[in-house]
Amino acid sequence: MAQSPESSSLESFRDPILGDAWGELGAVRRTARRDGKWLADVRLGYPVAGLEAEYARAVSEWLGAEVELTLAFEAPRAKGMDGVKNLITVASGKGGVGKSTTAVNLALALDRIGARVGILDADIHGPSQGIMLGVAEGRRPEVRDERTFVPIKAHGIEAMSMSMLVTERTPMAWRGPMASGALQQLLKQTAWGGLDYLIVDMPPGTGDIQLTLSQSAPVAGAVIVTTPQDIALADARKGIEMFAKVNVPILGVVENMSYFDCDGCGKRHHIFAAGGGGRVAEEYGAELLGAFPLAPAIREQTDAGRPTVVSDPDGEIAALYRDTARRMAALAWRTLQRAAPAPTIRME
Ligand SMILES: Nc1ncnc2c1ncn2[C@@H]1O[C@H](COP(=O)(O)OP(=O)(O)OP(=O)(O)O)[C@@H](O)[C@H]1O
Numbered sequence: 001m002a003q004s005p006e007s008s009s010l011e012s013f014r015d016p017i018l019g020d021a022w023g024e025l026g027a028v029r030r031t032a033r034r035d036g037k038w039l040a041d042v043r044l045g046y047p048v049a050g051l052e053a054e055y056a057r058a059v060s061e062w063l064g065a066e067v068e069l070t071l072a073f074e075a076p077r078a079k080g081m082d083g084v085k086n087l088i089t090v091a092s093g094k095g096g097v098g099k100s101t102t103a104v105n106l107a108l109a110l111d112r113i114g115a116r117v118g119i120l121d122a123d124i125h126g127p128s129q130g131i132m133l134g135v136a137e138g139r140r141p142e143v144r145d146e147r148t149f150v151p152i153k154a155h156g157i158e159a160m161s162m163s164m165l166v167t168e169r170t171p172m173a174w175r176g177p178m179a180s181g182a183l184q185q186l187l188k189q190t191a192w193g194g195l196d197y198l199i200v201d202m203p204p205g206t207g208d209i210q211l212t213l214s215q216s217a218p219v220a221g222a223v224i225v226t227t228p229q230d231i232a233l234a235d236a237r238k239g240i241e242m243f244a245k246v247n248v249p250i251l252g253v254v255e256n257m258s259y260f261d262c263d264g265c266g267k268r269h270h271i272f273a274a275g276g277g278g279r280v281a282e283e284y285g286a287e288l289l290g291a292f293p294l295a296p297a298i299r300e301q302t303d304a305g306r307p308t309v310v311s312d313p314d315g316e317i318a319a320l321y322r323d324t325a326r327r328m329a330a331l332a333w334r335t336l337q338r339a340a341p342a343p344t345i346r347m348e
Pocket residue numbers: 094095096097098099100101102123126128202203204256257292293294295296297298299300302303
């Protein structure tokens with residue numbers, strides 16, 4: 001039997017990404033009837049560009065009546081940082097698994113689906129975001145009032161990295177405390193321009209820098225990047241447990257270099273064993289946010305300063321980054337709403 005589209009029934013519609021009722025999420029703003037049609041205004045805490053038609057269909061089907069749906073996005077505001085609503089770190093215990101590649105593509109994907117985004121390269125020793133975003137060597141951020149840096153704009157997002165403050169020949173052999181100090185400066189002295197999300201690309205490991213960040217900034221959540229091999233998974237677990245200790249919620253796990261679509265035989269090869277990222281996520285009650293192929297194009301595009309989301313926006317991989325970014329943002333929203341620290345961590 002068809003329900004009438006009153007707000008009460010729209011409130012019980014389950015969000016397609018989160019599975020929670022829109023009512024519980026406080027998403028339904030207004031419903032009205034005009035010219036034989038139902039109108040509904042819904043505000044979600046994750047970027048909604050590109051979803052309207054799909055959600056309108058789902059809602060109309062749920063209510064058994066035609067609904068004209070207007071979707072709006074308003075990022076939730078985590079406490080504590082000027083110019084940034086949500087700070088999300090992209091991390092892993094292990095080096096070289098694709099944190100920076102994932103971070104920059106997720107940041108660009110969030111921008112493309114309608115959010116205001118910045119990226120902070122917290123890798124003081126081996127920064128990579130300048131190159132990945134195609135920022136010319138030697139380009140420096142403007143300094144405002146002799147004390148704050150104005151981030152550099154690249155492909156629509158704001159970016160700040162140690163590589164934009166030192167020259168190629170400046171050694172970056174910072175000792176621990178100096179590196180932490182440099183990161184704190186980057187955090188505190190950058191004038192972010194009203195961001196919905198600041199994505200922080202973390203260096204490998206579970207040391208000083210990671211602790212500095214979680215202690216000196218309000219981290220809304222962490223995304224753990226891993227490859228499917230056992231050795232990477234072990235480090236991913238260490239990363240998750242480190243964040244748990246400092247009460248940073250884990251938003252989910254991204255499995256990178258998950259498979260290879262072979263142009264030789266046409267099959268999908270799981271080069272580093274299958275499903276490890278999903279298993280680690282499950283162990284900690286977290287979600288697998290996405291699994292990305294080992295694809296030469298990802299490396300080539302990122303090395304050339306035009307990450308996949310920018311170079312091949314209509315391709316499958318870019319779509320996967322957008323879906324993953326949206327899911328990550330949705331989980332950040334829900335985490336904040338539930339306002340319990342680290343709700344998804346189960347220590348074993
Ligand atoms: N899915 C992928 N397919 C192919 N190449 C990839 C993929 N992800 C990352 N790479 C490449 O792997 C290398 C390491 O990636 P990246 O620098 O993002 O890793 P990282 O975890 O940030 O490393 P570090 O620990 O040094 O900071 C880079 O050359 C990158 O282009």
